[in-house]
Amino acid sequence: MKLQLALDLVNIPEAIELVKEVEPYIDVVEIGTPVVINEGLKAVKEMKAAFPDLTVLADLKIMDAAGYEVSQASQAGADIITILGTAEDQSIQGAVEEAKKHNKKILVDMIAVKDIETRAKELDELGVDYICVHTGYDLQAVGKNSFEDLATIKSVVKQAQTAIAGGIKQETLPEVIKHQPDLIIVGGGITSKEDKQTVAREMKELIQLG
Numbered sequence: 150m151k152l153q154l155a156l157d158l159v160n161i162p163e164a165i166e167l168v169k170e171v172e173p174y175i176d177v178v179e180i181g182t183p184v185v186i187n188e189g190l191k192a193v194k195e196m197k198a199a200f201p202d203l204t205v206l207a208d209l210k211i212m213d214a215a216g217y218e219v220s221q222a223s224q225a226g227a228d229i230i231t232i233l234g235t236a237e238d239q240s241i242q243g244a245v246e247e248a249k250k251h252n253k254k255i256l257v258d259m260i261a262v263k264d265i266e267t268r269a270k271e272l273d274e275l276g277v278d279y280i281c282v283h284t285g286y287d288l289q290a291v292g293k294n295s296f297e298d299l300a301t302i303k304s305v306v307k308q309a310q311t312a313i314a315g316g317i318k319q320e321t322l323p324e325v326i327k328h329q330p331d332l333i334i335v336g337g338g339i340t341s342k343e344d345k346q347t348v349a350r351e352m353k354e355l356i357q358l359g
């Protein structure tokens with residue numbers, strides 16, 4: 150199980166400063182969708198330049214023109230690029246093919262997918278690298294989480310790795326670990342804390358205990 154830090158509500162210098170604090174404890178750094186919207190792929194480029202050994206995920210949440218978007222993000226230095234599970238199969242295939250050309254990986258975000266089980270099976274067959282269940286900010290606000298969806302995808306996926314995102318905190322981490330996803334994505338659970346380094350270290354230690 151790996152730990153991904155999601156950076157959503159920061160600018161580029163703040164993102165780099167934050168990663169400096171927690172780098173030893175994270176496996177992947179995510180340039181979140183709001184950062185990409187505000188700053189563009191420059192944010193991915195600058196993060197990769199600052200931390201060449203860290204895996205960088207560009208949370209583009211692609212819905213169309215997937216091959217082109219994946220190509221652009223790959224050239225900016227992203228190692229993993231996200232596409233939405235609700236996108237057309239044609240788009241998913243385009244993303245997977247383009248990512249292979251650049252030796253990059255595709256993570257499918259299952260936010261707003263209604264039939265998680267069926268779609269996860271289809272995506273797995275389309276050859277994506279990760280399938281990620283995700284409770285977005287707007288559903289977190291009404292008390293939802295993705296633990297059940299994680300169990301669902303774990304039971305049907307054969308080749309892809311599994312991931313979970315959305316409101317995960319130190320207190321809910323043990324419940325996540327029980328389901329053994331390959332990737333655990335944490336944003337506010339670390340970035341909103343005063344002592345980010347301690348929280349990231351303690352979360353990483355818990356993950357390593359498995």
Ligand SMILES: O=C([C@H](O)CO)[C@H](O)[C@H](O)COP(=O)(O)O
Pocket residue numbers: 155156157179181182183208284285286314315316317334335336337338
């Ligand atoms: O993908 C995300 C969200 O849609 C905003 O872009 C977040 O990165 C993801 O939810 C993880 O952040 P937290 O929910 O704060 O842990």
